[in-house]
Amino acid sequence: MSKTVADVMSSDPIVVRPETPLKEAIRILAEKRISGLPVIDDAGKLVGIISETDLMWQETGVTPPAYIMFLDSVIYLQNPGAYERDLHKALGQTVGEVMSKNPVTISPDKSLKEAAKIIQEHKVHRLPVLDSTGKVIGILTRGDIIRAMAAE
Amino acid sequence: MSKTVADVMSSDPIVVRPETPLKEAIRILAEKRISGLPVIDDAGKLVGIISETDLMWQETGVTPPAYIMFLDSVIYLQNPGAYERDLHKALGQTVGEVMSKNPVTISPDKSLKEAAKIIQEHKVHRLPVLDSTGKVIGILTRGDIIRAMAAE
Numbered sequence: 001m002s003k004t005v006a007d008v009m010s011s012d013p014i015v016v017r018p019e020t021p022l023k024e025a026i027r028i029l030a031e032k033r034i035s036g037l038p039v040i041d042d043a044g045k046l047v048g049i050i051s052e053t054d055l056m057w058q059e060t061g062v063t064p065p066a067y068i069m070f071l072d073s074v075i076y077l078q079n080p081g082a083y084e085r086d087l088h089k090a091l092g093q094t095v096g097e098v099m100s101k102n103p104v105t106i107s108p109d110k111s112l113k114e115a116a117k118i119i120q121e122h123k124v125h126r127l128p129v130l131d132s133t134g135k136v137i138g139i140l141t142r143g144d145i146i147r148a149m150a151a152e
Numbered sequence: 153m154s155k156t157v158a159d160v161m162s163s164d165p166i167v168v169r170p171e172t173p174l175k176e177a178i179r180i181l182a183e184k185r186i187s188g189l190p191v192i193d194d195a196g197k198l199v200g201i202i203s204e205t206d207l208m209w210q211e212t213g214v215t216p217p218a219y220i221m222f223l224d225s226v227i228y229l230q231n232p233g234a235y236e237r238d239l240h241k242a243l244g245q246t247v248g249e250v251m252s253k254n255p256v257t258i259s260p261d262k263s264l265k266e267a268a269k270i271i272q273e274h275k276v277h278r279l280p281v282l283d284s285t286g287k288v289i290g291i292l293t294r295g296d297i298i299r300a301m302a303a304e
Contacts, residue, residue, distance in 0.1 A: 030302035033185075035295060052277075052294035059268040059297055116211040125204075125277075142204035143187060145211055150182030 005115050006108035008148045009129050009138035015040050018047060018096025022058070025050055025095050038128045038136050039099050046128055046136050048099035055098065057089035105130045108137065116145050157267050158260035160300045161281050161290035167192050170199060170248025174210070177202055177247050190280045190288050191251050198280055198288050200251035207250065209241040257282045260289065268297050 015038045016025050025037060029052065036051035066077040092098040106115050106127045115127060119142060129138035167190045168177050177189060181204065188203035217230035244250040258267050258279045267279060271294060281290035 026298060026302045029295075030299040033295060052298055053272075055298060055301070056268050056272050056294065059265055059301060060272055061265070113211055113213070116208050120205075120208050120212055142208065143181075143185060146178060146204055146207060147182040149207070149211060150178045 003112045003148055004108065005106055005110050005112065005127075005129055005140055006138070008112055008144045009108065009140040010144065011138045013038060013128075013136065013139040015136060016050065016095050017041070018094065018099070020095040022055075022093055022095060022098060026055060029055075035141070036126045036139075037095075038103075038139060039095055040136060044135055046103065046105065046130065046134070048096075048101045049103040049126070049128065050095050050099040051125065054089055054100055057086055058092075058098075060090070062086045062090045103128060106140065107131070112145060112148060115140055119145070155264045155300055156260065157258055157262050157264065157279075157281055157292055158290070160264055160296045161260065161292040162296065163290045165190060165280075165288065165291040167288060168202065168247050169193070170246065170251070172247040174207075174245055174247060174250060178207060181207075187293070188278045188291075189247075190255075190291060191247055192288060196287055198255065198257065198282065198286070200248070200253045201255040201278070201280065202247050202251040203277065206241055206252055209238055210244075210250075212242070214238045214242045255280060258292065259283070264297060264300060267292055271297070 014028060018039055028037065036049050038046055039048040039050055041047050062083060067074050089098050104118060104122045104124055104127060106118060106129055108129050118127060126139055126141040128136050129140055131137045166180060170191055180189065188201050190198055191200040191202055193199050214235060217228050217232050217235045219226050219228045241250050256270060256274045256276055256279060258270060258281055260281050270279060278291055278293040280288050281292055283289045
């Protein structure tokens with residue numbers, strides 16, 4: 001029988017809250033050597049994921065988009081919306097300001113193959129695993145799939 | 153003084169060869185819990201990187217692109233070139249068949265901020281660090297940058 005998400009996921013992952021200070025999230029990621037954390041609200045509902053990618057902006061800062069002046073107008077040569085989003089991630093002080101919202105999730109009974117497909121299609125590195133009530137019961141990473149491949 | 157790549161990178165990373173069997177690369181990634189390996193040729197020159205992303209195709213397989221027949225022609229609705237590339241990654245048996253070629257690299261004297269910018273711009277997860285002769289002397293990952301942030 002082929003493996004399921006439940007066979008391979010890490011159970012009971014460390015989670016953070018939107019109001020968790022960013023420094024605390026960075027410390028957890030660094031100490032546990034993990035690459036992302038599910039973010040849950042007071043009701044235990046998944047509201048986002050905070051990952052290494054979201055935190056890189058804190059190191060890089062952001063460069064305002066290039067623009068040209070034409071008559072009295074400012075014409076941006078890049079999307080100023082993307083700049084504002086990145087600026088938020090660069091200056092944020094709490095998990096809620098920096099996290100990625102609406103993460104792609106999976107249920108524990110799905111096959112590993114399906115999980116790998118979702119990971120590739122959405123270009124993500126981890127999927128929070130939700131039970132039928134919407135509770136986060138695990139996290140499945142690319143590394144978990146590699147280790148399952150190695151064990152075969 | 154701000155940190156450089158050399159301060160934070162992992163020195164003397166494990167490397168593999170294009171002719172290394174894929175199973176061996178998967179075993180190394182799984183056992184060492186790392187997400188990518190530089191690939192070097194006989195002369196010690198960097199020729200690629202093999203990462204979790206390249207290996208996911210071995211788990212997912214690939215679906216041929218959708219097409220429609222029109223008169224006597226096959227019209228692909230997706231890029232058949234991308235399909236062929238992914239198929240190669242799904243069926244390959246050696247590192248050379250599956251690796252990503254021409255990886256983005258960095259030199260050890262660059263600042264961590266520059267490294268983080270390159271990582272974000274190119275949407276990669278690690279940069280091989282090359283000395284002035286082109287030899288791979290280290291690897292810098294997103295995780296290394298997070299740990300440097302946590303140590304500040």
